[in-house]
Amino acid sequence: MKFLQFAFVFASATLALAQVAPYQVAGVAGTDGEVDPHPKYEFQYSVADPVTGDQKSQQETRDGxxxxxxxxxxxSDGSLRRVEYYADAVSGxxxxxxxxxxxxxPPAPAxxxxxxxEVVA
Structure with a gap:
């Protein structure tokens, strides 16, 4: 019986503290709050996998x-599709x-x- 009384008191105290504790919003990891006014980057990659037949590439640059x-x-028919793109604040x-x-x-996968x-009866 004393165990039940102790458990009840402990649970009540825990709930009371949880209601009193202030709520804090976690910050976003990896940001310092500043935004680069003129972002700039460039990257490229390519894939040529002879096992799957996957062949693709991409190149992109950003300046502001x-x-x-x-x-x-x-x-899948062996033709090459190339998409060139451009985006800015004026033309979208x-x-x-x-x-x-x-x-x-490319050959179909095996x-x-x-x-x-074998089922033997």
């Missing part, structure tokens, strides 16, 4: 409010898409037979 770049991807986002015929389509054990 102007962003421009392109990306390419080899379609503009993209130009072009297709170039390519080589033969199919596998699921293993089925």
């Amino acid at each position: 409010d102007k962003v421009q770049g392109f990306y390419t991807v080899v379609e 986002f503009t993209a130009t898409v072009s297709h170039q015929p390519g080589g033969p389509a 199919t596998y037979q699921n293993y089925r054990p």
Whole structure:
């Protein structure tokens, strides 16, 4: 019985403290509160995976409010799609898409037979 009384008092005290404790909003990790007035960056990458046939690339630069770049991807029929884009505060986002015929389509992935054990009766 004393254990139940102790548990009740402990639970009541914990709840009372939880109601009194001030609520604090956590800050956003990794920010110092300042915004760069003229952001600037550039990056590029490419992928050429012979196993999956995945081929693509991208390049982009930003200087202030102007962003421009392109990306390419080899379609399933072997053609190359290239998208060039530009964005700024005046004209918004503009993209130009072009297709170039390519080589033969990459081979389809190999199919596998699921293993089925022989049923012996």
